[in-house]
Amino acid sequence: MKVHRAVRMERCIGCHSCSLACARLVYKAVSWNKAGIRIRSTGGVSSGFQAILCLACDPAPCAAACPTGALTQRPSGGGVRLKKDLCIRCGKCAPACPVDAIYLDALGDPCVCLHCGQCIPYCPHDCLELVDADAPSAPCLESCHGER
Amino acid sequence: MASDNDLFRVLVYDLAAAKGDIVMLPGRGEMIGGSGLAALLFAKYGEVAADALDPGQPIIFAIGPATGYFPLMSKTVAGFKSPYNGFYAESHAGGRSALALRFAGLDALVVIGRAKRPSVLVVGSRRLELLDTHYLWGADVFTTGKLLRKIAAGSSGHRSIMRIGPAGENGIGYACVNVDTYRHFGRLGLGAVMGAKNLKAVVVQGDADLPLPVDKGYAKLFKAIHEQVTSSGMMAKYHDLGTPANVLPLNELKSLPWRNMTATSDPEAAKISGEAFADELLMHNAACSGCPVGCIHIGMVREKFSDAHRFAIHQVAYDHEPNFAAGPMLGVTDPAEVLAINDMADRQGLDIISAGVALAWAVEATTKGLFSEKDTEVRLAFGDAEAFKRALWLLGHKANDFYALLGQGSMAAAKHYGGEEFACVLGQEMAGYATGETYFVSQTVGFRHSHLDTGAYSYDQKHKEKDVAAVVKFLIDDERERVLLTSLVGCLFARGVYKPDVIAEVLTSLGYPELAAGQDAAAEKARRARWRLKLATGYDPVLTRIPRRFAEITTWKGPVDAAYMEALRQAYAEAVLALVKEE
Numbered sequence: 229m230k231v232h233r234a235v236r237m238e239r240c241i242g243c244h245s246c247s248l249a250c251a252r253l254v255y256k257a258v259s260w261n262k263a264g265i266r267i268r269s270t271g272g273v274s275s276g277f278q279a280i281l282c283l284a285c286d287p288a289p290c291a292a293a294c295p296t297g298a299l300t301q302r303p304s305g306g307g308v309r310l311k312k313d314l315c316i317r318c319g320k321c322a323p324a325c326p327v328d329a330i331y332l333d334a335l336g337d338p339c340v341c342l343h344c345g346q347c348i349p350y351c352p353h354d355c356l357e358l359v360d361a362d363a364p365s366a367p368c369l370e371s372c373h374g375e376r
Numbered sequence: 377m378a379s380d381n382d383l384f385r386v387l388v389y390d391l392a393a394a395k396g397d398i399v400m401l402p403g404r405g406e407m408i409g410g411s412g413l414a415a416l417l418f419a420k421y422g423e424v425a426a427d428a429l430d431p432g433q434p435i436i437f438a439i440g441p442a443t444g445y446f447p448l449m450s451k452t453v454a455g456f457k458s459p460y461n462g463f464y465a466e467s468h469a470g471g472r473s474a475l476a477l478r479f480a481g482l483d484a485l486v487v488i489g490r491a492k493r494p495s496v497l498v499v500g501s502r503r504l505e506l507l508d509t510h511y512l513w514g515a516d517v518f519t520t521g522k523l524l525r526k527i528a529a530g531s532s533g534h535r536s537i538m539r540i541g542p543a544g545e546n547g548i549g550y551a552c553v554n555v556d557t558y559r560h561f562g563r564l565g566l567g568a569v570m571g572a573k574n575l576k577a578v579v580v581q582g583d584a585d586l587p588l589p590v591d592k593g594y595a596k597l598f599k600a601i602h603e604q605v606t607s608s609g610m611m612a613k614y615h616d617l618g619t620p621a622n623v624l625p626l627n628e629l630k631s632l633p634w635r636n637m638t639a640t641s642d643p644e645a646a647k648i649s650g651e652a653f654a655d656e657l658l659m660h661n662a663a664c665s666g667c668p669v670g671c672i673h674i675g676m677v678r679e680k681f682s683d684a685h686r687f688a689i690h691q692v693a694y695d696h697e698p699n700f701a702a703g704p705m706l707g708v709t710d711p712a713e714v715l716a717i718n719d720m721a722d723r724q725g726l727d728i729i730s731a732g733v734a735l736a737w738a739v740e741a742t743t744k745g746l747f748s749e750k751d752t753e754v755r756l757a758f759g760d761a762e763a764f765k766r767a768l769w770l771l772g773h774k775a776n777d778f779y780a781l782l783g784q785g786s787m788a789a790a791k792h793y794g795g796e797e798f799a800c801v802l803g804q805e806m807a808g809y810a811t812g813e814t815y816f817v818s819q820t821v822g823f824r825h826s827h828l829d830t831g832a833y834s835y836d837q838k839h840k841e842k843d844v845a846a847v848v849k850f851l852i853d854d855e856r857e858r859v860l861l862t863s864l865v866g867c868l869f870a871r872g873v874y875k876p877d878v879i880a881e882v883l884t885s886l887g888y889p890e891l892a893a894g895q896d897a898a899a900e901k902a903r904r905a906r907w908r909l910k911l912a913t914g915y916d917p918v919l920t921r922i923p924r925r926f927a928e929i930t931t932w933k934g935p936v937d938a939a940y941m942e943a944l945r946q947a948y949a950e951a952v953l954a955l956v957k958e959e
Contacts, residue, residue, distance in 0.1 A: 260479065
């Protein structure tokens with residue numbers, strides 16, 4: 229299994245191409261919100277950028293909070309699968325995420341990174357990467373992965 | 377056009393009433409968006425005869441049909457009546473402004489009236505409020521941005537903060553609007569129009585999601601364009617050294633204005649080259665939202681403010697134009713000082729191109745004894761960065777009668793003190809190209825008086841022949857192509873990518889096949905609409921003048937030919953008038 233990590237965010241220029249790609253290709257929308265990865269500045273654009281995306285928790289608190297099985301733990305590597313037809317839009321998953329990685333759109337549909345990697349080719353600075361899920365590295369530290 | 381497709385969704389907000397209206401306005405098929413839409417809206421809401429700072433005058437922020445849907449479609453066009461020259465004007469900016477408007481669900485935001493107290497307008501897809509922010513009046517641009525991130529919280533990362541500094545509050549003719557720290561609606565005084573409306577800032581929250589275009593080929597077309605702009609090398613010049621890469625070639629071609637354009641080349645150029653900035657000061661790049669190129673270059677100024685090794689860090693965006701105005705034009709050749717001057721202008725909310733060139737005039741006028749240090753409060757001399765920083769503060773704060781006049785432009789000051797012949801003004805203070813007759817005429821007569829109105833500065837670097845008819849044809853044709861791009865609204869750096877066939881594909885995939893087929897006619901219509909407004913507000917291109925200084929210089933082509941330049945100016949002016957008369 230692969231896990232999507234924002235491993236080189238210090239290179240990010242804030243173009244939002246990743247979010248727009250995820251919305252376009254995965255969530256079928258034109259948006260920088262309705263996406264599994266979203267870019268924020270860490271306090272104004274002069275302070276650098278941060279990627280908000282699923283850290284591939286195992287066990288995943290969002291899956292635990294889901295009452296219907298719409299969000300379920302992936303078989304290995306952490307992270308979740310999303311079955312939209314099972315979702316009742318209760319909104320329990322989003323607050324369960326410790327890093328605010330689940331976006332609920334105006335209808336209450338959740339958007340979360342599915343670790344598919346479709347956004348990665350759209351990053352002009354190679355900030356994003358699919359890494360082996362069983363690689364021995366901390367999930368939440370960005371540059372650590374590149375220096376392993 | 378199908379009727380729904382033809383409608384623009386416009387928020388018209390009245391600051392006096394603190395209420396907004398959503399207006400659905402037809403015209404997409406004829407005016408496209410951006411430049412065309414701004415002209416359409418000024419014709420509807422503007423008052424051609426009223427003063428630029430009249431509360432009734434609108435400020436228009438317009439995006440276009442491709443904004444947010446394709447790479448580099450990342451700019452916003454502002455339409456307003458300029459307090460600098462009294463004419464209908466446009467200024468363009470990027471940052472997050474364009475995508476924020478798109479995801480706020482708007483094609484345009486129109487702001488009319490004057491707020492009762494200094495205020496901030498907050499706009500989102502489900503939010504509209506006017507906040508009393510009297511406590512921000514007088515705050516510099518960066519303090520304002522920092523506080524507004526808390527005051528108008530929400531949509532972090534997906535929000536644009538467009539604000540003014542003291543210069544805008546004080547009605548300086550070239551007060552700018554700072555957009556998201558590193559970009560600006562720079563020229564022609566939009567900042568003063570906001571100030572006159574008691575409007576310290578506009579915060580736009582891009583918090584809605586839009587449906588995917590129905591066209592099945594949309595994602596594929598996006599991918600093809602994205603790959604072209606990121607992998608072909610076509611955009612390398614914009615993200616590598618950026619526009620300051622121009623410095624050495626321009627200096628080599630005797631086309632870089634130095635010390636109020638008393639020279640067009642100087643052996644010191646290497647000190648302030650694009651290479652020097654990149655090697656010594658460049659920290660990182662940034663991008664406008666929706667643009668993977670990332671042309672914004674941010675340099676670091678490490679200011680030692682105490683002998684005990686205490687430092688303040690300033691992050692300053694740089695480009696050729698600001699560098700020119702704060703560097704060679706003022707005789708400053710230390711890159712860190714160039715950025716420090718830029719930083720001071722930014723804090724005041726002054727357009728640095730206009731302010732730097734105006735100060736260059738003031739230095740020469742000082743040496744000629746046209747006014748005294750009592751007027752300037754600081755001794756102005758080429759190369760003295762500290763003096764220029766102080767002068768920019770005084771200018772932004774309209775500290776006395778001298779700075780009040782200089783704040784209306786160097787020509788306004790020259791009319792009072794003398795020295796019109798060496799005011800480097802081409803419709804407004806010149807941009808950093810002393811390339812010759814074509815450029816001088818283009819900026820003088822052109823709609824925005826901008827180096828981006830046409831590719832004249834580039835034309836000068838390739839053409840030596842003096843062919844009035846050929847040059848006028850080039851200027852007229854090139855302007856229309858650029859208006860098409862600024863109506864979509866694309867960055868003008870993308871003009872190599874968005875050729876007519878690509879634009880046709882883009883518009884077709886977005887559901888505008890008729891507009892795709894009639895793109896040239898629509899661009900022509902938009903171009904003429906904005907010229908018509910400029911003329912209606914009193915502009916007569918035939919009456920423009922090029923100061924003597926521009927005929928006194930030598931470029932790679934040799935001495936500027938004043939008679940040819942005048943013939944070209946008249947012919948271009950007549951061609952512009954003919955555009956409007958043809959209708």
